Amino acid sequence: DVKVTQSSRYLVKRTGEKVFLECVQDMDHENMFWYRQDPGLGLRLIYFSYDVKMKEKGDIPEGYSVSREKKERFSLILESASTNQTSMYLCASTGNSPLHFGNGTRLTVT
Amino acid sequence: GQNIDQPTEMTATEGAIVQINCTYQTSGFNGLFWYQQHAGEAPTFLSYNVLDGLEEKGRFSSFLSRSKGYSYLLLKELQMKDSASYLCAPRSGYALNFGKGTSLLVTP
Numbered sequence: 001d002v003k004v005t006q007s008s009r010y011l012v013k014r015t016g017e018k019v020f021l022e023c024v025q026d027m028d029h030e031n032m033f034w035y036r037q038d039p040g041l042g043l044r045l046i047y048f049s050y051d052v053k054m055k056e057k058g059d060i061p062e063g064y065s066v067s068r069e070k071k072e073r074f075s076l077i078l079e080s081a082s083t084n085q086t087s088m089y090l091c092a093s094t095g096n097s098p099l100h101f102g103n104g105t106r107l108t109v110t
Numbered sequence: 111g112q113n114i115d116q117p118t119e120m121t122a123t124e125g126a127i128v129q130i131n132c133t134y135q136t137s138g139f140n141g142l143f144w145y146q147q148h149a150g151e152a153p154t155f156l157s158y159n160v161l162d163g164l165e166e167k168g169r170f171s172s173f174l175s176r177s178k179g180y181s182y183l184l185l186k187e188l189q190m191k192d193s194a195s196y197l198c199a200p201r202s203g204y205a206l207n208f209g210k211g212t213s214l215l216v217t218p
Contacts, residue, residue, distance in 0.1 A: 042210035050204045101152035
């Protein structure tokens, strides 16, 4: 069974802090994704990566960056957190299969 | 980006059949997924269509018409546990973009 693990289930950070959201998958998948989910807006793609050190912007990359130094790990970075980045963040991965999601990190920026 | 349109909410009765429609406009179309998401949980995979036609999987079926940019998810013999959001997700290249989801409420 594919396992996508997000390091934190809940996170509270202050405005201006640098925030790291970590995601690890154990199925040797090439492709990894970061989404955020907000009521009424659905799931929106922030960034994705199709290989180590490769990254592509999704629909809403502003205010975010990513890092993929190893195949199994994909990190989302908020350089300077803002209150409008309060959201549920979902990581996902896929090889040649359906997307598998982690359980999500609910981030609150105060 | 892509334009993905699905109804916001639907209500149906336990034991009934419900059809959730999705229309999309996308370049480089590479298949369409349906996901189910219960409140507070991650989305889980339901079905995948890459060719036109109907794919049946137990109580759930999914249909695709690529020329019309149209798909639907059919849920039969509804159960209370089917109350959830259903997400339509056409794929373009590597990326999967999701619709805003249809919140289905199954009533007794």
